[in-house]
Amino acid sequence: MDTRHPMNTHFDIHLWMGRQLACIEDALSSWVSAATLVESGHHVHSDLVTAMRYAVLGGGKRLRPLLVLAAFEGVCSGLVQNSLQEEWLEEAARRGAPDQPMYVEKPAETALRAACAVELIHTYSLVHDDMPCMDNDVLRRGKPTVHAQFGQASALLVGDALQSLAFELLTPDDDCVSSAHQARLCGLLSRAAGHAGMAGGQAMDLVSTGQVLTELQLLEMHRLKTGALLQASVMMGAACGDATIDVQQALQTYGAAMGLAFQVVDDILDVTADSQTLGKTAGKDACQQKPTFVSLLGLERANAYAQQLKNQALAALATSGLSNTLVLQELTHLVVDRNK
Numbered sequence: 001m002d003t004r005h006p007m008n009t010h011f012d013i014h015l016w017m018g019r020q021l022a023c024i025e026d027a028l029s030s031w032v033s034a035a036t037l038v039e040s041g042h043h044v045h046s047d048l049v050t051a052m053r054y055a056v057l058g059g060g061k062r063l064r065p066l067l068v069l070a071a072f073e074g075v076c077s078g079l080v081q082n083s084l085q086e087e088w089l090e091e092a093a094r095r096g097a098p099d100q101p102m103y104v105e106k107p108a109e110t111a112l113r114a115a116c117a118v119e120l121i122h123t124y125s126l127v128h129d130d131m132p133c134m135d136n137d138v139l140r141r142g143k144p145t146v147h148a149q150f151g152q153a154s155a156l157l158v159g160d161a162l163q164s165l166a167f168e169l170l171t172p173d174d175d176c177v178s179s180a181h182q183a184r185l186c187g188l189l190s191r192a193a194g195h196a197g198m199a200g201g202q203a204m205d206l207v208s209t210g211q212v213l214t215e216l217q218l219l220e221m222h223r224l225k226t227g228a229l230l231q232a233s234v235m236m237g238a239a240c241g242d243a244t245i246d247v248q249q250a251l252q253t254y255g256a257a258m259g260l261a262f263q264v265v266d267d268i269l270d271v272t273a274d275s276q277t278l279g280k281t282a283g284k285d286a287c288q289q290k291p292t293f294v295s296l297l298g299l300e301r302a303n304a305y306a307q308q309l310k311n312q313a314l315a316a317l318a319t320s321g322l323s324n325t326l327v328l329q330e331l332t333h334l335v336v337d338r339n340k
Contacts, residue, residue, distance in 0.1 A: 013330035017066060023107060024065050025057070027116050031169060032056050032162075051150045051158045052165075056123050059141040059279070063262070063335065064122050064233040065115030070327040071237025071251060072111040077324040109176045111240040113169045114185050118233050120166035121193050124159040125229075129202065131155055135284070142279040163193070184239045192232030201225025205290070213291040219260065221291075226266070227259025234258070234328075250320035254313050254328070261309035261336050267292040268302050269340065277340045310336040 034049045107115065130137040130145040131152060138148045147155035170177065170185045177185075191197055201224030208221065234255035238248055269278060270285045271294055285292050293302045313332050317325040 011326050016327060020066060020069050021062055024062055024115055027112055028056055048157060051154050052161055055127050055146045055158055058143060064118040067233040068115040068118055068237040069107050069111055070331055071234045072240045074322050074325050074328055075238050075241030075243045110181050114236045114240055117166040117169045117189060120162045122229060124162035125198055127155050127159040137281055139281050185236055188232050188236050192228040197224055197228035208291055210289040215296060218291055218296055222263040226263040230259035230262055231255030247320050250316050254316035257309045257313035261306055264293045264302055264306040265336055267294045273340060306336050
């Protein structure tokens with residue numbers, strides 16, 4: 001059954017993504033640069049910045065920043081509560097065509113900073129995860145991993161620097177991000193990345209290699225390792241638009257389902273796609289004897305579970321009370337039905 005909103009016939013998700021990705025890439029390139037870091041008062045080691053740019057600007061789906069911007073737009077198109085939402089709506093109004101889904105070509109400053117901060121945290125985690133002491137991988141985003149290209153010591157520092165830069169983006173010296181938004185966004189991101197989120201999930205992953213986990217144990221591991229940051233991406237977008245409590249609760253449920261769905265599909269692709277398609281080493285989980293949804297459930301049940309999670313995510317959007325969740329709906333379909 002196609003659960004897309006009937007207005008989706010008027011909406012081109014790829015056009016929306018192209019515009020947002022252009023903004024994200026420009027912002028990342030600007031903020032992860034020697035010139036910008038020097039302007040902010042830092043002494044910059046050029047080799048470190050080169051390696052940071054190699055890690056960040058090397059492609060990737062950018063799903064997490066897209067979720068930030070999609071949630072922000074979803075909240076702003078249904079509510080007008082603050083200057084950020086008003087800025088978004090004014091830009092959408094200039095676009096015209098009121099019968100079309102609302103989106104803008106350039107996100108508000110706070111939402112864009114939040115989107116880039118999430119991507120920096122995600123990239124730092126990939127840099128560290130690929131190192132020999134963790135997953136020991138040499139291919140990421142279709143090119144050598146950072147430690148393979150620059151050495152292990154540099155890779156460690158790149159991850160550290162990217163993590164710190166993420167929080168610098170959320171706490172600028174000027175007043176472009178309100179103090180309330182700074183506190184809320186830093187709280188969401190730090191909790192998702194720390195011991196009760198991504199880092200904790202990675203620790204569980206390390207000790208579970210070669211073990212047989214129960215379904216509940218596997219769900220908990222990936223709720224933390226992968227799901228926490230994806231869920232935080234949605235919640236940070238909602239926070240940028242000052243979503244109501246009811247909307248936050250619905251989007252939290254949506255983000256949780258999306259986070260698990262992404263990991264289930266990742267596990268499926270690890271056994272069904274090749275390295276060239278994935279841009280990373282295929283079959284790695286089986287070689288390293290890591291517990292996955294495929295190893296636990298089998299391929300057919302894993303596919304069915306991914307579809308179940310997709311329906312849960314879409315159902316949560318339907319209960320959010322937001323008048324426009326088209327972008328989030330389409331991103332949900334793209335995540336679950338992707339081939340890489």
